[in-house]
Amino acid sequence: MSLACAGLRALDFGKMVHGFIKKNDEIDSNLFVGSAMIELYSKCRMLDDALRVFEEYTQPDIVLWTTMITGFEQSGDAVEALSLFTRMVMLGRVCPDAITLVSVVSACGQLLNLKAGISVHGFAVKMGLYSGLSLSNAFLNLYAKTGCVNAASNLFKKMQEKDVISWGSLIACYAHNGAAKEALDVFSEMTHKRVEPNSVTVIGALQACEATCNLEEGKKIHEIAARKGFELDVLVCTALIDMYMNCGSPDEAVELFHRMTKKDAVCWAALLCGCVQNGMGGKSMGIFCNMLSSGIQPDAVVMAKILTACSELGILQQAFCLHGFVIKCGFSNNAFIGGSLIESYSKCCSLDNAIKVFEGINDRDIVIWSSMIAGYGMHGRGREALELFDQMVKNTTIRPNNVTFLSILSACSHVGLVKEGIELFNMMVHEYQLMPNSKHYGIMVDLLGRTGELDKAMGIINQMAVPGGPHVWGALLGACRIHQNTEMGEVAARNLFQLDPDHAGYYILLSNIYASDGKWDDMTKLRTLVKDKMLKKLSGQSRVEVRSEVTIS
């Protein structure tokens, strides 16, 4: 009876049954009833009541332990699930079986705790519990989530029995870890083996298309999804919207969005984000209003995205309006939103308000610190950015990450703090052992290039482990123009033409270098080449609101 209630989430009725059982004194003697009651309360999100039933048993069996652990795990309380598991193992009265481990491994996956997962893996092998499909799938998912691509693919190869869940986990693993091609290969291998794709495998394959801007393949998968009726699935549609938006087909994304019968906050967020991505940020406020009037309560992610859209547009009034809404919805302490608010105010030319938001946040995570440092940098206040960075490093336990260094290095570069920039770059590599990416190198080249240290800038490019991207060569080209070094400018330009042959700005920069060096022949040749390619110099657009004296208190 309780089981039936759990299935139906019929709490009131279940409680009545619980009362009846208690009155008849059956609960102590009947473990079946106990686990059914725990399941009922857990599924109704009443973990306290579930735990109370569990504690009534002085000698719970393995099923009872497992039900309680699973209850925590499925309610998203993985920490409690693992601590209960530890308690069970310490007591040593019952031995975990494969079913217990499924929930324990899932909890490790939720916490991205690979170390704990691996020790459970060892335990499972030792106990000979390792062959079950569900448990293998749970491990597969753990490796997928923690980015252990090799461990996941090795396990998959070894599995004798596989189902659509196994395939789905492997596809997601590849898709989320920069191996889109492998993800699509696995998807097609799966269909060749006549395993019917479900919504999860379709989502993984779509994400792989999205990551590589593979519109052609994305459309094929859309067809499969439509044939199987997955256009009714909001998660599949969200993945489709993301894919179309990222592949530069916003019209198809919008059309699909309008066809959707059920919409949640996540798919609205995908639409919003996609519009900004495709240069239609101006529509974002309208979309946000439509979402509100259709009765969807915005969640933290939607709020963060609409704020990002607003910072792209630079409309301060809109930032104030949204900030008020954030407060009204009770999101003031949300770290994502705090970071977006700081970014919005900084980009909307209101550093004072960004600082007020920063100071109003008690629990500052690394995103908050990095956003504020970036804010100072954007406004040319490099010294203050450095002070804030120092304060973070010295007074908190928060470790700067790649993004933090991007912000602080760019702050130094904006105001020409060369010595400090070099020190920070060395700190990043040696003290924090972070691997600089193309953007970091780009800033360093910019920093050195601006002050005329072109040879040092070139030296940095030559010592990079990866080939220089557009940030790097673009920064060097810009520096060569300022300091009139035609020879090095040509090297930089040649690399840029290869990286992005259609980018008009690079040709124009080089032709300006030729012009100031008096190389009129070279300049004319280049201009003709540009004309032949029918490139037009794109006029940069920026928008700044004129009246912006409002402040928040």
Added chain:
DNA sequence: GTAGGGTTAG
């Protein structure tokens, strides 16, 4: 007759 696996987002 009681317990088990995968997916959205800054």
